[in-house]
Amino acid sequence: MTAKTVNSLEVPSRPHVGSRIWRWIALWAILVVAAIAMRVPFLTAAGRFLVVDDKSISAPTHVLMLDAQDVDVVAAEMFHARPTIHLLAVERVPGRAMQLGVLPLYEDYMRDRLQQLGVPSDQLVVLKPAAVGQTQIAQRVAEWLRGHPEATVLALCEPFRGRSWQNAFRRAIPESERRRIAIRAVRSPHYDETSWHKDKVGSAILLKEYLTLLYGTDRPE
Amino acid sequence: MTKRRWILAALLAMLLIAMIASFAFRHSLLTAAGRYLDVSATEVHADVAFVLGGGRSSRADCAAQLYKDDAIQRILLPGAGPPAEVDGVTLLSEQELLHGMLLALGVPEHAIERIPKECPSTEAEIQALGEYMKQHPHWTVAIVTNDYHTRRCGWMVDANLGDAARRVQFAGCPAGTSTPENWWKTPEGFLTYGMEWIKVTRLWLLSLVGQ
Numbered sequence: 288m289t290a291k292t293v294n295s296l297e298v299p300s301r302p303h304v305g306s307r308i309w310r311w312i313a314l315w316a317i318l319v320v321a322a323i324a325m326r327v328p329f330l331t332a333a334g335r336f337l338v339v340d341d342k343s344i345s346a347p348t349h350v351l352m353l354d355a356q357d358v359d360v361v362a363a364e365m366f367h368a369r370p371t372i373h374l375l376a377v378e379r380v381p382g383r384a385m386q387l388g389v390l391p392l393y394e395d396y397m398r399d400r401l402q403q404l405g406v407p408s409d410q411l412v413v414l415k416p417a418a419v420g421q422t423q424i425a426q427r428v429a430e431w432l433r434g435h436p437e438a439t440v441l442a443l444c445e446p447f448r449g450r451s452w453q454n455a456f457r458r459a460i461p462e463s464e465r466r467r468i469a470i471r472a473v474r475s476p477h478y479d480e481t482s483w484h485k486d487k488v489g490s491a492i493l494l495k496e497y498l499t500l501l502y503g504t505d506r507p508e
Numbered sequence: 509m510t511k512r513r514w515i516l517a518a519l520l521a522m523l524l525i526a527m528i529a530s531f532a533f534r535h536s537l538l539t540a541a542g543r544y545l546d547v548s549a550t551e552v553h554a555d556v557a558f559v560l561g562g563g564r565s566s567r568a569d570c571a572a573q574l575y576k577d578d579a580i581q582r583i584l585l586p587g588a589g590p591p592a593e594v595d596g597v598t599l600l601s602e603q604e605l606l607h608g609m610l611l612a613l614g615v616p617e618h619a620i621e622r623i624p625k626e627c628p629s630t631e632a633e634i635q636a637l638g639e640y641m642k643q644h645p646h647w648t649v650a651i652v653t654n655d656y657h658t659r660r661c662g663w664m665v666d667a668n669l670g671d672a673a674r675r676v677q678f679a680g681c682p683a684g685t686s687t688p689e690n691w692w693k694t695p696e697g698f699l700t701y702g703m704e705w706i707k708v709t710r711l712w713l714l715s716l717v718g719q
Contacts (some may be wrong), residue, residue: 383569389608390599420695491703498702502695 325479334480337496339449341469347413347441351375351428352397353452355473357444359397362443363404372402374411375440378429380419393417421451425459432464439467446472447477447492451499531646543702546655547662548680553562554650556621557679558584558637560630560661561602562653568606570681571652572613580650582619587627587636631659634664641672648675656688656704657678660711 303409323328350365350372352358362374379393391399394413401411414427444452449470458467478489530537553626557580559571566717574580587602600608603622623640627633641649653661658678664675 365606384609387609387612387627389605389612396599474565489516494706495703498699499695502698 292388294475321396330484331481333497334483334493335446337447337450337493338472339479340472341451342471344439344441344468344469347439347469348443349373349375349438349440351377351440351442353424353442353444355443355446356475357406358443358473359400361473363401363406365441366406372410374406375414375428375431376411377414377424378417421455422458425452425455427429428456428468429459429464431460432460432467440469442468442470443473444470445492446474447483447489447496451496454500511564521551523616525678538692539689541544541705542656542701544690545657545659545701545708546618546680547658548678549650551614552579552650553645553648554580554677555644556580556582556584556589557650557652558586558633558640559606560628560633560651560653560659561606561627564595566654566681566683568609568613569578572610572615574650574652574679575615575619582621584640584649585620585622585635587623588627594678597631599637630661631664634661636674637677641669641675648677650677650679652681654680654683654700656683656686656691656701659703663711663715 307328344387346369348371350362350375352362355361376397377395382390382449383390383391391398397413398408398411402408414431416427418424418427428440430489432440442452442456449472452470456465456470460468475489477485483489483493554576557571557574560581570585571580575583585603586608588601607620607622611617623636625636625639627636635649637649641647650663651658652660658680662678665676669676683700684696686694686700691697691701
């Protein structure tokens, strides 16, 4: 009995330094293997986090064209499906190519493009003055919403830019009016939440969007 | 205090000192990070300016200015890729866009030469330049691109052009109002330099594993 008590009070010997190192290596190896095994769900979650698909407005009075590729085509399709819809665009501050007359101004381009797609010119409302960056564009939309209390807007954007557009609208539009605007992603034929890491453009947009969120403010155009 | 705790305390103290020092010298560190990316020449003089595509209009301004200053004799444009989106408008390929802008900036048509081969990436543009330089073995080239892009571009030149890389220099154009001294102060600068650092790191890691 006495001998047993003495034994139980003995300080346990500390594990050998070598075995501790091996434990750390094993732990890191498990983490690395887990990360590799779970990479697809992680990458998909990283993409999905940025996508905003708000279904709260089913029959909008206006469709706002933001920045997705083929956003004009999708907006025109919506107009043809329901011809009472008006299309909205925010005039952009002209870049150097526009200043030099090499490219048409954004409004002229949009009107021509929509006419080619069968949308009459008077269906397009262009919000002015010209804006640059998400914050200014969101401010133009906020001003327009204030002046059109009956309007509901469906904003179409590039899938991974949904989160930053949502943040821009949250900053610019008062909460009471925010339910009159919904964001919907225009799907790209080249990538989506599950495949962006295999596409150069998709990867670049996703990284830029995370940097934008990290910076915490506006994404420049 | 055991030896292990001493080591842990020392490591934590070092980490804290490093964090305080980084914060105290953040301006210098961030400026150094921005300057690292820029390896452009202070004075450019070459036979040809090769303007890289990318939809950033300052490159056309920069090349036109070099031509007007007699720093170059002609301007070479990379092959036409798919139409580029500029300020929400998609109409022209990069080559057509640069060509139109150079003409609008007063560069005569005879001074502009176009590479016929399609160049969908910077690396493809450099490879096309390599072929052009083989046809003109004594010409020197000034690659016109944004200043923050010159480091990574320089690595691609070294990897693809071999000895001809010695005939290449870089004309760095400013990226809007962002410079190595202020890039972290604006969202545009943060995004531009942040993305470039991600690309530089990726290329460096790929070179480490031999790809």
